[in-house]
Amino acid sequence: MRKPKTFNNPERFVEGWYWVMPSQNLRIGEVKPVTILGRNLVIYRCQDKRVVICDAYCPHMGAHLAEGKVEGNELRCFFHHWKFDDQGICVEIPCLDEPLPIKLKTWPTDEEYGMIWIWTGETPQQPLPFIPDLEHHEFDVAFGFHFMKNCHSNIVMMNAIDAQHFNTVHKLPLEIIFDKEEYSQNAIIFNNTTDIRGDYIFKKLIHFISKRSITYNICYWYGSTFIVTLGFDFFSLHMMFVLRPIEGGKTEGRTILMIKKRKKFFGKLFNQLVLWLIKLFGKNFVKGDNKLFRTIRFDLKTPIKADQSIMQLINHVERQKSLMWGTWQLARSRDVELKENHNKWRDDLSND
Ligand code: FES
Numbered sequence: 100m101r102k103p104k105t106f107n108n109p110e111r112f113v114e115g116w117y118w119v120m121p122s123q124n125l126r127i128g129e130v131k132p133v134t135i136l137g138r139n140l141v142i143y144r145c146q147d148k149r150v151v152i153c154d155a156y157c158p159h160m161g162a163h164l165a166e167g168k169v170e171g172n173e174l175r176c177f178f179h180h181w182k183f184d185d186q187g188i189c190v191e192i193p194c195l196d197e198p199l200p201i202k203l204k205t206w207p208t209d210e211e212y213g214m215i216w217i218w219t220g221e222t223p224q225q226p227l228p229f230i231p232d233l234e235h236h237e238f239d240v241a242f243g244f245h246f247m248k249n250c251h252s253n254i255v256m257m258n259a260i261d262a263q264h265f266n267t268v269h270k271l272p273l274e275i276i277f278d279k280e281e282y283s284q285n286a287i288i289f290n291n292t293t294d295i296r297g298d299y300i301f302k303k304l305i306h307f308i309s310k311r312s313i314t315y316n317i318c319y320w321y322g323s324t325f326i327v328t329l330g331f332d333f334f335s336l337h338m339m340f341v342l343r344p345i346e347g348g349k350t351e352g353r354t355i356l357m358i359k360k361r362k363k364f365f366g367k368l369f370n371q372l373v374l375w376l377i378k379l380f381g382k383n384f385v386k387g388d389n390k391l392f393r394t395i396r397f398d399l400k401t402p403i404k405a406d407q408s409i410m411q412l413i414n415h416v417e418r419q420k421s422l423m424w425g426t427w428q429l430a431r432s433r434d435v436e437l438k439e440n441h442n443k444w445r446d447d448l449s450n451d
């Protein structure tokens with residue numbers, strides 16, 4: 100295998116949709132700073148409920164726009180009160196009769212599954228991540244956990260198709276062989292219909308709830324978001340992992356639990372119960388993986404046939420358009436600077 104250019108590279112990432120924050124964390128009129136893929140941005144919610152994401156620094160003199168104020172659907176810089184509309188166009192400079200023809204960079208956004216998303220290129224070329232075959236279905240959604248991992252997002256996501264580790268780390272008596280299906284330029288699916296080895300209580304239990312075998316599918320989007328589907332005879336569960344690389348080659352992510360919407364009272368109750376159960380089960384299940392994420396230095400030096408799916412995933416990531424903003428250093432030094440300043444002020448205050 101050649102050394103991958105994008106996969107597991109902390110400086111590069113696939114152009115695509117990335118999660119920003121849960122919709123409920125941004126109310127109308129609120130403006131907040133966010134750092135996405137090493138770039139400092141500002142996010143605000145307009146009066147008409149839409150979300151706008153723009154670069155963080157004012158094109159006048161560089162004040163941080165998260166210190167500013169949302170006015171209707173526009174954002175006013177706190178420093179000299181220049182105002183920018185939701186397209187980033189400067190619409191007012193208080194000390195001039197006419198605004199100057201300047202523009203603040205804005206980014207395409209969307210909201211789905213209770214989450215705000217950003218497209219990291221100019222115009223979105225591809226859809227938000229969705230579950231193939233269930234594109235237009237409605238879901239009941241619940242947030243699982245919010246986590247940080249000490250390795251690249253690509254390594255976290257790769258784990259879901261590492262067939263060997265289900266036996267060794269998770270001690271599951273499953274025979275897993277994946278079939279890959281290139282769904283689109285930015286999405287790849289791994290299908291498996293699992294059979295259980297030996298004669299375990301687990302097997303009896305599974306056969307009790309599901310006559311056929313269980314299906315276990317994973318769909319990866321943009322090398323950063325993936326959806327695990329566990330299918331039984333009578334219903335399917337979906338767990339969406341939204342990930343993004345953060346500085347230092349680490350990962351920040353969340354899980355979103357999804358289940359097809361049920362109408363009646365008992366249907367709703369059933370869904371809530373199932374969502375609660377997956378949350379409980381999920382936490383224990385990932386314990387073994389955490390050990391791996393803490394210390395791995397990924398380097399697939401000796402691939403064997405059982406690693407085939409992983410190699411297919413790497414190739415899929417490599418074929419996508421990748422970007423390099425070169426802003427990690429900037430974001431990092433700014434963070435360090437803020438922390439230092441903060442400590443300094445605290446010391447100053449305590450000396451007073
Ligand atoms: S720096 Fe924003 S208006 Fe001057």
Ligand SMILES: [Fe+2]
Nearest residue numbers: 258259264388
């Ligand atoms: Fe795992």
